[in-house]
Amino acid sequence: MPHDPVARLPEPPYYAVIFSSVRHEGDEGYAAMASRMVALAAQQPGYLGVESVRGDDRFGITVSYWQDEASIQAWREQAEHVIARELGKQKWYEVMATRVCKVERAYGFARQADGVLAPLR
Template structure:
């Protein structure tokens, strides 16, 4: 399983459009075989910074999303018009556990 951490600080004039585009793309994510989930969070220390955390079954699924036509258009527009800063990190999930899947004795 892969995790994608996408940090973004939208420009003030681009914030509304960024959220509209993200919402529109969310429905297409479910069409990608291997997509697991995505959530967005707002920074507590910088109200203008947001983090999108998505999970993918494998790199094939992630590449399928990266190469998705509508996603590429949104990425280009974000980089050129909407973002003052962005950063993307991708990593393997080496452990996945919590209270809902602990073994009780």
């Protein structure tokens, strides 16, 4: 499911879940599951957006943004997400770490077609 590379988010405060990982070689269903998780997360109450990258060295970072800690906990307990996390442990990741942060300040810009800088929202 395509999405903006930089998430458009509300004014803080909100929460970020930072998931860093190093993938094993090969796909083994990973791409399909990753796509499904992005689409499923977007349907969850409290979901605000996602940003994700993976390098040729198999290292990746996905940051998902959430309204509050209760939304994060509900996502963590979502049945398909539980299965995906378990598959990650069993066959997709050599290393993985999850960090949860409260975002208190955020700023940025987007260059418009006319070259004018507009606040990123």
